[in-house]
Each structure stands twice: as C-alpha cells, then as structure tokens.
Amino acid sequence: MPNHYQILVIGGGNAGLSVASQLLRKRSNLNIGIIDPSEKHYYQPAWTLVGAGIFDINKTVRNEKDVIPKNTTWIKEAVSEFMPNENKVKCLSGAIFTYDYLVVCPGIQLDWNKIKGLEETLGKNNISSNYSFQYAPYTWEMIENFPGGTAVFTNPTTPIKCGGAPHKIMYLACDYWRKKGILDKCDVHYISGASVIFAVKEYAETLIKVIAKYNIHVHYGANVTAIDGKNKTVEFETKEIDDNLTQKLSSENVGYYSIVENDGVEELKKVTLNFDLCHAVPPQSAPDFIKNSPLRDAQNPLGYVEVNKNTLQHTRFSNVFALGDCINAPSSKTGAAIRKQAPVVVENLLAIMDKKTVTAQYDGYSACPIPTQYGKLMLAEFDYSNTPKMTFPINQAKPNWAMWILKTKILPWLYWNKILKGTA
Ligand SMILES: Cc1cc2nc3c(=O)[nH]c(=O)nc-3n(C[C@H](O)[C@H](O)[C@H](O)COP(=O)(O)OP(=O)(O)OC[C@H]3O[C@@H](n4cnc5c(N)ncnc54)[C@H](O)[C@@H]3O)c2cc1C
Structure with missing residues (x-):
C-alpha cells in the first residue's frame, strides 16, 4: 500500500x-x-x-x-x-x-466518563442511550416494559451530534405510554444543559406545546454529573430550583427531588432525582x-x-x-x-x-427531524442565523405525516444509495 x-x-x-x-x-x-x-x-x-x-x-x-x-x-x-x-x-x-x-x-467523541457511574450501568438497571449502537435496542425494551414511574431524559451542556436526539426519544416514549393508557402514571423529566428547548423560535414554539401536552417537567441549565444505576438516582447541578416541584413530587410520592448540597459556587445547587427509567446522552468533544x-x-x-x-x-x-x-x-x-x-x-x-x-x-444549514408522536414529525431546517430555511412548501413547524415518512423511510434509503455515493 x-x-x-x-x-x-x-x-x-x-x-x-x-x-x-x-x-x-x-x-x-x-x-x-x-x-x-x-x-x-x-x-x-x-x-x-x-x-x-x-x-x-x-x-x-x-x-x-x-x-x-x-x-x-x-x-x-x-x-x-x-x-x-x-x-x-x-x-x-x-x-x-x-x-x-x-x-x-x-x-x-462521546465522553461517557464525564458522567460518573454512567458507563458501568449503561444497558442495565433501566438506563440506556440511543447514542450507542449496542444499547439503542435496550432503550425500546425499557420503554415498552415501563409500567409507569419517574422517567428521566438527559441532555448534556456541551454541543452534541444531533441536538434533537435527547428529546426526540422522550416525545416518542410519552406517546407510546399515552397510547398504552399509562402516561398519567409517568412523571417525565427532561434534564437539559441548554437554556431553551430549541434554538430556533418558530420550532421551539411547537415543542413547548408538545412538552405541555405530555406534562413533561423541564429543567434547563442543568449539568448531569452522576448516574447511579444501583440506587437509580441522577445527580445534576443547576441554578434553578423549582420549589413547587419539590412539593409536588414528595407529596405524590413518585420520586424525590432534593437539594443535597450547595457546592460553594453561588447559587449552583446539587440536586438528586430518583428515577425508574433513564435515557442518558453523554457530553461530547x-x-x-x-x-x-x-x-x-x-x-x-x-x-x-x-x-x-x-x-x-x-x-x-x-x-x-x-x-x-x-x-x-x-x-x-x-x-x-x-x-x-x-x-x-x-x-x-x-x-x-x-x-x-x-x-x-x-451558510450553516442544518436540519433536525423531530418526531413529536408516532406518525408525525416536525422537520426543523435552519442556518447560522437560526432562521428557518424550509425546503418544502408547507409550514414545517407543524408536525405532519409526510415528514415522518421522509425520516423513517426515505432518508435511510437516500443515505445508503445516494449520499454515500456522492449523488445527493
Ligand atoms: C442518536 C443519533 C441520532 C441522530 N439523528 C440525526 C438525524 O436525525 N439527522 C441527522 O442529520 N443527523 C443525525 N445524527 C448525527 C449524524 O449521525 C452525525 O452528524 C454524522 O454521522 C456525522 O458524520 P461524521 O462523518 O462527522 O462522523 P461519523 O459519521 O461519526 O464518522 C466518523 C468516522 O471517523 C472514524 N474515526 C474515528 N476515529 C478515527 C481515527 N483516529 N482515525 C481515522 N478515523 C477515525 C470513525 O470510525 C467513523 O467511521 C444523529 C446521531 C445520533 C448518534
């Protein structure tokens, strides 16, 4: 050679x-x-x-x-x-x-080791990640068999590949539990290092409604530091503590949310949340x-x-x-x-x-296909200025069936047959 x-x-x-x-x-x-x-x-x-x-x-x-x-x-x-x-x-x-x-x-690079305990527990104890070929099938096993309880979905503070993936799976899980008739027994938390659900306002507005529909509790500006598989706890640092949440969770006894320590940095609190199911996304670099x-x-x-x-x-x-x-x-x-x-x-x-x-x-173009339920998807397209750049002559901020078909059938075919061959 x-x-x-x-x-x-x-x-x-x-x-x-x-x-x-x-x-x-x-x-x-x-x-x-x-x-x-x-x-x-x-x-x-x-x-x-x-x-x-x-x-x-x-x-x-x-x-x-x-x-x-x-x-x-x-x-x-x-x-x-x-x-x-x-x-x-x-x-x-x-x-x-x-x-x-x-x-x-x-x-x-997936920095799994930046979340203490995560690597050891991944793929068991109802903890999974779609960021791994090995464990993505286990995510479905957990979702399908979930009887209800506290479900946690994490998103790190660093940029990641496909910024939408940490919450896409959460909407699909919620929709599955809704159809199964157990969503009201599910206490769903999104623990995110970001300060908003999506950087482009037009698409964020849709997702805020989806979050409300599934009654998801969102924690922004939170840095997940540890996941303990044996005790089923996730630990994160945050500046924002929601007092109503503390009361709501302890009174309903569906998990607990407690400030365990103030680590000396002004207003930065360490918080522990108990869970029954966790989808984790590692920090990346x-x-x-x-x-x-x-x-x-x-x-x-x-x-x-x-x-x-x-x-x-x-x-x-x-x-x-x-x-x-x-x-x-x-x-x-x-x-x-x-x-x-x-x-x-x-x-x-x-x-x-x-x-x-x-x-x-x-020009910074990127796209993020976000399924909001089985059969419906919002295709978010935008550029460096976070301005929507919609390809199709429809309002893509409104989830629809055609975009779901694009994501589930057309794009995988295009990838193997056209994109890798340099013709699309
Ligand atoms: C769960 C998930 C969902 C996603 N969803 C979407 C989506 O809906 N839409 C979308 O557009 N994108 C999505 N993505 C992101 C998309 O997969 C990535 O952005 C894309 O694969 C990046 O391509 P890349 O060539 O930069 O890296 P990769 O495709 O990861 O390829 C990197 C290559 O470099 C090789 N390599 C690594 N180290 C070395 C080394 N030392 N020397 C030589 N070679 C090396 C690797 O073996 C690999 O083949 C998703 C990703 C994940 C994980």
Whole structure:
C-alpha cells in the first residue's frame, strides 16, 4: 500500500465518504486514501427509531468495505497525530502517511466518563442511550416494559451530534405510554444543559406545546454529573430550583427531588432525582487526537478543528479542510449539515488544487427531524442565523405525516444509495 496520497481523508463516516465520492465524480483520476480503523459503517440517525421500536438495528450498519467508494484506498488504521507542517499523519500502529491535501472528518467523541457511574450501568438497571449502537435496542425494551414511574431524559451542556436526539426519544416514549393508557402514571423529566428547548423560535414554539401536552417537567441549565444505576438516582447541578416541584413530587410520592448540597459556587445547587427509567446522552468533544494537535482551535475548550465557518478551509493550513461533527463552526452537528458542507469542501479543495481562490460558502444549514408522536414529525431546517430555511412548501413547524415518512423511510434509503455515493 502506498504511503503518499494526493488527497488523504481522515474518517470514513458520513462526511468522509460523501466528500470522497463527490471528488471522484468531479475528477475520476484523483488519488484518494481514506484512513478509518472501523470495520463497520453506521447510519446513526436511525438509532432514535431503533430506540422507539420501529427500526431494525441491523439495518443501521454495513461493512465499511462495502460502502467505501471504488477507486479509493481504504487504510485500516487509526490516526493518532497530525503533522500539518510536514503534510504527514501518524497512526497508532506507528505508520506514517503523507499527502498533498488533507480532509479531516473523524466525527465527535462521546465522553461517557464525564458522567460518573454512567458507563458501568449503561444497558442495565433501566438506563440506556440511543447514542450507542449496542444499547439503542435496550432503550425500546425499557420503554415498552415501563409500567409507569419517574422517567428521566438527559441532555448534556456541551454541543452534541444531533441536538434533537435527547428529546426526540422522550416525545416518542410519552406517546407510546399515552397510547398504552399509562402516561398519567409517568412523571417525565427532561434534564437539559441548554437554556431553551430549541434554538430556533418558530420550532421551539411547537415543542413547548408538545412538552405541555405530555406534562413533561423541564429543567434547563442543568449539568448531569452522576448516574447511579444501583440506587437509580441522577445527580445534576443547576441554578434553578423549582420549589413547587419539590412539593409536588414528595407529596405524590413518585420520586424525590432534593437539594443535597450547595457546592460553594453561588447559587449552583446539587440536586438528586430518583428515577425508574433513564435515557442518558453523554457530553461530547473533539476526538482527543484532534484536541492534542496543531489543527485544533486553541480558543475552543472542546478542541474542535479550526476552520473558516463558510469555506471550511483550515484557518492556518491552506491545504487542509474539515467538515462534519469535528469542526468548530457554530452549526448544528448533523448528517443534514454534512450534505451541504461536502459540496463546499469539494469545490474549494479543487479550486486550491487549480491554484484558484476558494469561493464556495457554507451558510450553516442544518436540519433536525423531530418526531413529536408516532406518525408525525416536525422537520426543523435552519442556518447560522437560526432562521428557518424550509425546503418544502408547507409550514414545517407543524408536525405532519409526510415528514415522518421522509425520516423513517426515505432518508435511510437516500443515505445508503445516494449520499454515500456522492449523488445527493
Ligand atoms: C442518536 C443519533 C441520532 C441522530 N439523528 C440525526 C438525524 O436525525 N439527522 C441527522 O442529520 N443527523 C443525525 N445524527 C448525527 C449524524 O449521525 C452525525 O452528524 C454524522 O454521522 C456525522 O458524520 P461524521 O462523518 O462527522 O462522523 P461519523 O459519521 O461519526 O464518522 C466518523 C468516522 O471517523 C472514524 N474515526 C474515528 N476515529 C478515527 C481515527 N483516529 N482515525 C481515522 N478515523 C477515525 C470513525 O470510525 C467513523 O467511521 C444523529 C446521531 C445520533 C448518534
């Protein structure tokens, strides 16, 4: 296997394969190497549907060798070091590869260990996460067998891939329990690091009504610090304590909510909530090998790759581009965003190769399909300015059946058959 490539792509996930395929469609003679250690390729957006019991987990995974674009070289290694001044990357095995142009897209890192106790208890004790291929099926097992009690859904304080996923599964669970006739026995809590349910006002208005319909109690600005599987408690820090809630819960005896400690930071309280079911989402950050590299944005505490948010070119290394979940651009981290980023990277990379200036611009487009009940979905589309950018000639802020079909049937097909092949 050669150790020099005209274009080296780091990460053969959604972003890496989209870019490699699109590059080859423009110029079939390009010499492209793709470094990725994983035997498997995952369609992660369907894990929410797996957790809701309506999608087969086995349909969310394929062998990487079967999806990697023909006429590229798959290098089955894990990159551990970037040396952009020498146009080199080093792998865990010690192997070194050189390049003329680099595309960086190894995704985001799930920091399970940042919530004390979570890793040990995941997949048992009625604690699950759709952020894991392994455990998404257990989410459905918990929801289906839940007899009622306190159900907790968490959302971390960091940016995450698919910001909607922590609450999408909550609406589907509530709808399932409603249909089963037990929703009034369910005390549902959303413990979120965010300060609002959704950053775009038009879509948030819909979700506020959905939350009220299911009688969900929302805790904003809360940082989940520990999950104890044996004692079934979640611990979080928050500035906001709802006194009415304390009374309501203790009087109805459906769990308790107590201030256990004031940790010295003004108004920051540690709170413990008992639960019977918990869907947890881990804090997330750039993969460590990016955090520790010259490519990182030194101003960003989560260590993402520093790019120009419109051209997606690295701000200091002109032969380096990055896209997908690993970049510091303030867009929502989704596959939908990648669909708009990939053509920009392709056009600008080819321009640089031709010694022209980069002109293609990414406007921060992202989309979040949020099911509000089985059979109905709100397709939230927006850009950097948090302005709705609706594709269809309907009010997409109103959940409807057509968008549900798009999410459950059309998008999975498009992903495997068009997006990875660079034709959509
Ligand atoms: C539960 C859930 C629901 C979601 N729902 C939606 C949705 O409804 N709509 C939507 O658009 N998006 C959704 N997403 C987000 C979407 O899946 C991601 O944004 C997208 O997969 C990011 O693509 P990526 O290529 O940046 O990273 P990934 O697709 O994660 O790929 C990263 C690749 O890099 C490889 N890699 C890792 N480390 C190394 C290394 N050291 N060296 C080389 N390669 C490496 C990995 O093996 C992997 O193949 C969801 C995600 C989850 C988890």
